[in-house]
Structures are given as structure tokens and as C-alpha cells.
Amino acid sequence: MTTTQDDPTVFNQLAKRIKLEGAITIADFMADVLIAPKHGYYMSGEPFGAAGDFITAPEVSQMFGELIGVWCADTWYNMGGPTELNFVELGPGRGTLMTDILRAAGMVPGFLQTLQVHLVEVSPSLKKKQKQALAGFNITWHQDLTTLPEGPTFFIANEFFDALPIKQFERSPDGWCERLITLNEDGKELIFALSPPSKAIESLIPKNLCSAAEGAVVELSPIASTITDMISRHILDHGGAALFIDYGRDVPTATPSLQAIKAHKKHPVLKEPGTADISALVDFPTLVTTALNAGIAAHGPITQGDFLQSLGIEQRAEMLRKTGTDEQVVDITSAEHRLTDPNEMGTLFKVLALTHPDHPTPAAFPERPE
Numbered sequence: 127m128t129t130t131q132d133d134p135t136v137f138n139q140l141a142k143r144i145k146l147e148g149a150i151t152i153a154d155f156m157a158d159v160l161i162a163p164k165h166g167y168y169m170s171g172e173p174f175g176a177a178g179d180f181i182t183a184p185e186v187s188q189m190f191g192e193l194i195g196v197w198c199a200d201t202w203y204n205m206g207g208p209t210e211l212n213f214v215e216l217g218p219g220r221g222t223l224m225t226d227i228l229r230a231a232g233m234v235p236g237f238l239q240t241l242q243v244h245l246v247e248v249s250p251s252l253k254k255k256q257k258q259a260l261a262g263f264n265i266t267w268h269q270d271l272t273t274l275p276e277g278p279t280f281f282i283a284n285e286f287f288d289a290l291p292i293k294q295f296e297r298s299p300d301g302w303c304e305r306l307i308t309l310n311e312d313g314k315e316l317i318f319a320l321s322p323p324s325k326a327i328e329s330l331i332p333k334n335l336c337s338a339a340e341g342a343v344v345e346l347s348p349i350a351s352t353i354t355d356m357i358s359r360h361i362l363d364h365g366g367a368a369l370f371i372d373y374g375r376d377v378p379t380a381t382p383s384l385q386a387i388k389a390h391k392k393h394p395v396l397k398e399p400g401t402a403d404i405s406a407l408v409d410f411p412t413l414v415t416t417a418l419n420a421g422i423a424a425h426g427p428i429t430q431g432d433f434l435q436s437l438g439i440e441q442r443a444e445m446l447r448k449t450g451t452d453e454q455v456v457d458i459t460s461a462e463h464r465l466t467d468p469n470e471m472g473t474l475f476k477v478l479a480l481t482h483p484d485h486p487t488p489a490a491f492p493e494r495p496e
């Protein structure tokens with residue numbers, strides 16, 4: 127791979143930046159690789175489905191979005207059924223989840239009419255797909271959360287937080303350092319490097335992980351915390367709820383999870399940047415702490431399997447099977463298994479709900495102790 131200044135590949139843009147600025151953080155690398163304006167992974171490609179790099183739960187089955195639609199309708203009803211509700215999805219991909227949610231919402235008297243749909247999306251090509259999928263609905267798009275309107279709001283995010291940039295910190299023999307990315311000697315490959323250790327870096331490490339063994343790696347996502355804080359403050363001020371579904375950890379651990387996926391297989395993170403999806407486990411404990419610090423209620427995380435089972439995926443699958451062809455019956459059973467089985471997406475994926483502290487515990491989540 128060459129590194130001419132005019133070559134617009136993601137590698138050459140990164141190489142140019144590193145030559146100018148020095149080693150970059152993992153967070154800068156992720157942001158450049160995933161959402162750099164022209165050549166970022168999400169900006170022009172079609173990464174979903176069997177022909178793409180990965181498949182997400184709404185693309186596995188319509189049951190996923192329908193049950194989330196039912197959860198939203200129930201949560202809306204239990205918060206007094208406001209007559210106007212902003213309905214925000216973060217990172218809506220192909221628009222499949224929102225399509226399935228709105229179809230289910232239409233079955234609940236009065237609910238669909240209250241919704242003003244807002245989509246937060248950075249990718250022009252995915253915005254086009256969303257426009258096609260949601261033709262007939264009145265949708266407003268946003269580049270980020272800062273332009274969302276005031277008023278009671280539901281926030282839905284499936285596999286959005288795992289795509290947000292993380293920072294990595296490593297315990298070296300001399301103390302905590304930040305993991306960085308730089309160029310090898312001939313400037314043709316990206317390699318990992320470490321910053322010098324410092325007390326400032328150590329102060330960022332959660333207290334219970336500070337004495338982790340040499341070589342331990344802690345991942346933090348400042349942007350995920352900022353977004354959760356914005357959402358929490360919005361819910362506190364205006365009412366509403368949030369539902370985050372993602373692959374993630376429910377206890378803090380000092381093990382790295384940054385990974386690249388290409389054509390449904392693991393791919394070296396630094397190889398051919400921009401051609402593979404890059405993500406990391408979502409740090410649910412930090413999101414819970416952020417929401418609680420902002421003064422709202424956090425429920426879970428519970429596993430995706432428990433969440434969907436509690437909302438009646440078995441019954442929904444049974445209903446769909448009754449009218450399906452032989453081939454559809456096999457697909458429905460396999461999708462139910464994929465979404466809920468502990469060896470598939472059932473346990474790795476987790477669901478966190480945030481609500482206004484005056485509202486009741488939402489469906490599928492255990493009551494909080496008094």
C-alpha cells in the first residue's frame with residue numbers, strides 16, 4: 127500500500143494525519159475509519175446482511191422491532207399517554223427497526239398519531255435507505271442530538287453505542303498509558319503504540335480496575351457517556367424513556383474488545399482501514415452510572431434473550447408460524463433461536479432502559495428495590 131498525499135483511501139488519510147500530528151488515539155482512529163466524510167466505512171457502503179459484513183437483530187427478524195414497538199406503546203401508556211411524543215432513533219441503519227416499530231405502534235389505539243419521528247444519522251447513503259424504507263412517514267433527520275426538539279421523547283438505539291469511538295488504556299510496568307496508533311518505520315503499515323505513563327491517565331481508570339495486572343486494557347467511551355448524559359437530562363427535563371440494545375459488558379472488566387468484522391469474520395483492526403466494521407463492547411455499567419448521576423432511573427441491563435422472551439417472542443413466533451409457508455416456518459424458528467439463545471445473541475446482547483424517576487418500571491425489567 128502506498129501513501130501518496132492525494133490518495134483518498136482511509137489508510138492514506140490516516141497516514142497523512144499521523145505524519146502531521148503524531149500518533150493518534152484509538153478514538154480518533156475509530157472516528158476517522160467509520161464516519162470520515164468521504165471514505166468512512168458507514169458513509170457510502172452497504173454493510174448489512176448476508177452480502178455485507180454483519181447482520182443486526184432487526185435484520186434477523188421483524189419480531190425484534192415489533193416487540194420493541196409493543197414495549198414503547200406500553201411505556202407511553204404507563205407514563206400517562208402524552209399526546210405528542212418525539213420518537214428518536216440513533217443510528218437507524220437501513221430503517222428496518224423503525225419500520226417494524228411503527229407497524230406495531232399502529233396496532234395500539236392513539237399511539238402512532240402521537241409520534242414525531244426523528245432519526246440521528248451521519249451517513250448520507252444510509253439516510254437514503256431510511257428514506258425509502260420509511261416512505262409515507264414524516265421524518266426529520268439530525269446529524270447529532272443537539273438539534274432535537276424539546277418535549278417528551280423516546281430514544282431507541284440498537285447497535286449504535288458499539289460503533290462509537292472508545293479510548294484504550296494499558297497498564298505498563300511503569301503505570302497506566304494510553305494505547306495509540308502510529309506508522310511503522312517505512313510508513314506503510316499502522317501499528318499500536320503506547321503513550322508515556324502518567325498520573326492524569328491513571329485518574330481516568332475506574333477505581334476497581336486501577337490495580338489490574340500488567341498488560342490489562344481498560345476501554346472507555348467518553349462520547350457514549352456524553353450522549354447518555356444528554357439523553358438523561360432530556361428525559362429528566364421533558365419526560366420520556368430510552369432503550370439501548372447492544373453487545374456489551376454488564377460488569378467492568380480490564381480486557382480489550384475492540385474488533386473489526388469483514389464479511390462476517392474477524393479481521394485485523396489495523397488492516398485495510400475503512401473496509402471493515404470496527405466496534406467494541408458497550409460499557410453498560412458506565413452508562414448506568416451516567417444516567418443515575420443525571421438523576422433518572424436506570425433499569426437493567428438485562429439480556430436480550432430475557433427481554434424478548436418477557437415481551438412474548440415465543441407467542442409472536444407461534445402466531446407468525448401459523449400463517450407461514452414451510453420455508454417461513456423454518457426461518458421464524460431459526461430467527462427466534464438466533465435472537466434469544468445464550469449461544470447466539472441472547473446473552474451477549476443486553477438491554478438497558480432509562481426512564482424519568484417518577485414513571486413506573488417499564489415492561490420486561492425487574493422492579494427496582496425500594
Ligand SMILES: C[S@@+](CC[C@H](N)C(=O)[O-])C[C@H]1O[C@@H](n2cnc3c(N)ncnc32)[C@H](O)[C@@H]1O
Nearest residue numbers: 168182217218219246247248249284285286289
Ligand atoms: C451497526 S449500525 C446499526 C444499524 C441499526 N441500528 C440496526 O440495528 O440495524 C450503526 C449505525 O449507526 C450509525 N452511526 C455510526 N456512528 C454514528 C455517529 N457518530 N452518529 C450518528 N450515527 C452513527 C451508522 O451510520 C449506522 O446507521
